[in-house]
Amino acid sequence: MERRDLPAFLGRRAEIAQIRRLLGRSRLVTLTGLSGAGKSRLAEEAAWSVRKAFAGGVHTVDVSQARDPATLARTTAETVRARDGRLLLVLDGVERLARPCAALADSLLRGAPGLRVLATGRRSLGLVGEHILPVGPLPPADAVALLAGRAPGRGVADLHRKAAARLCERLGRMPHTIELAAERLRADPDRAIEELLDDPFHETAARTALDRALELCSDDERHVWSRIAAAPGTFGLADVERACPDGPPPAELLDALIGLIDKSLLAREESGGAVRFRVPHAGAGLPSRPPGRDRPLPGPCRTGDLDGPRVLTRREHEVAELVADGLSNREVAEKLVISKRTAESHMEHILAKLNFSSRTQVAAWVARRRGDR
Numbered sequence: 366m367e368r369r370d371l372p373a374f375l376g377r378r379a380e381i382a383q384i385r386r387l388l389g390r391s392r393l394v395t396l397t398g399l400s401g402a403g404k405s406r407l408a409e410e411a412a413w414s415v416r417k418a419f420a421g422g423v424h425t426v427d428v429s430q431a432r433d434p435a436t437l438a439r440t441t442a443e444t445v446r447a448r449d450g451r452l453l454l455v456l457d458g459v460e461r462l463a464r465p466c467a468a469l470a471d472s473l474l475r476g477a478p479g480l481r482v483l484a485t486g487r488r489s490l491g492l493v494g495e496h497i498l499p500v501g502p503l504p505p506a507d508a509v510a511l512l513a514g515r516a517p518g519r520g521v522a523d524l525h526r527k528a529a530a531r532l533c534e535r536l537g538r539m540p541h542t543i544e545l546a547a548e549r550l551r552a553d554p555d556r557a558i559e560e561l562l563d564d565p566f567h568e569t570a571a572r573t574a575l576d577r578a579l580e581l582c583s584d585d586e587r588h589v590w591s592r593i594a595a596a597p598g599t600f601g602l603a604d605v606e607r608a609c610p611d612g613p614p615p616a617e618l619l620d621a622l623i624g625l626i627d628k629s630l631l632a633r634e635e636s637g638g639a640v641r642f643r644v645p646h647a648g649a650g651l652p653s654r655p656p657g658r659d660r661p662l663p664g665p666c667r668t669g670d671l672d673g674p675r676v677l678t679r680r681e682h683e684v685a686e687l688v689a690d691g692l693s694n695r696e697v698a699e700k701l702v703i704s705k706r707t708a709e710s711h712m713e714h715i716l717a718k719l720n721f722s723s724r725t726q727v728a729a730w731v732a733r734r735r736g737d738r
């Protein structure tokens with residue numbers, strides 16, 4: 366892997382550590398997030414940090430530049446076949462070719478046991494066994510450091526630190542928009558940071574990220590989004606149903622919510638066993654985290670590591686408990702607000718890990734554990 370000569374990379378240590386861990390136990394990891402969140406740069410840094418574990422090397426494909434899915438599939442498959450030993454394939458920017466990329470990743474992973482795939486996209490690939498890591502805004506201090514680093518000598522260090530912090534908040538702490546602001550500070554030496562605070566230019570830049578996410582949405586997803594986009598705080602499924610009296614019907618409404626979560630337009634939270642949603646942008650219509658949260662949410666994660674440890678994850682335990690209560694996969698999906706396919710995939714992994722062949726065996730196993738408690 367060649368190291369490109371890029372401006373300094375800031376922060377994201379927890380994310381890099383998490384990607385390293387995930388690549389150790391999962392064969393497909395996808396970084397999702399809005400445009401400009403820093404997915405591609407994070408994937409590049411993470412790939413660099415794990416390169417020594419891949420004797421076959423790291424191969425990066427810029428999917429966003431690919432015009433023809435068939436050529437992309439053929440050339441990537443040829444590269445993978447030509448390499449010996451463990452290989453890390455980075456599929457960067459899969460959103461527009463999510464389906465062909467999913468088919469490609471699936472067939473390559475089946476055919477090459479030493480292969481790991483690290484994908485980035487404004488949406489996930491939707492594969493069973495895919496581990497999703499949402500990439501959110503930078504923590505406040507890293508956001509200011511990025512602004513200072515890209516616009517050196519602009520007083521961010523002392524006098525204007527407060528203004529810089531406010532500007533970064535206003536920019537949603539998104540790396541790409543911060544870089545644009547820094548560029549403007551560099552271009553005009555007389556411009557004060559404060560001046561950019563009320564500059565509609567940045568709102569426009571930030572809206573672009575939302576618009577790009579909406580372009581990938583289905584009609585149902587866009588409809589639901591239009592009804593909930595301005596909602597403050599957190600809300601439940603019943604609130605969404607009330608906000609959308611003219612459809613879509615319940616099953617499709619759930620799919621629409623899952624689709625919005627996948628595209629980082631909606632965040633899903635759990636507290637006390639209840640599922641709540643939150644529109645993760647504030648202020649200037651920009652994505653941001655709730656106060657006190659500086660790491661990306663664990664997110665909807667299609668667990669089921671392809672060759673992971675044979676211990677149930679927390680989520681699989683939850684699914685097993687619900688199965689023991691007699692819920693079907695569809696009911697489990699509704700209860701946990703995950704897709705039916707994800708619930709099915711959890712169930713497959715539970716059966717495989719426990720070496721069971723039926724739901725009854727899972728129910729009996731849960732009952733035994735309950736008895737032990």
Ligand SMILES: Nc1ncnc2c1ncn2[C@@H]1O[C@H](COP(=O)(O)OP(=O)(O)OP(=O)(O)O)[C@@H](O)[C@H]1O
Pocket residue numbers: 372373374375376377398399400401402403404405406407458485486487511540541544
């Ligand atoms: N942690 C970081 N430190 C320094 N620069 C960063 C960081 N994260 C992102 N950047 C810079 O911000 C810009 C946007 O990042 P990047 O291209 O990775 O976004 P992205 O999420 O892949 O967007 P898109 O969905 O449009 O492809 C790039 O110039 C990148 O180098």
Ligand SMILES: [Mg+2]
Pocket residue numbers: 404405406457458485
């Ligand atoms: Mg990118």
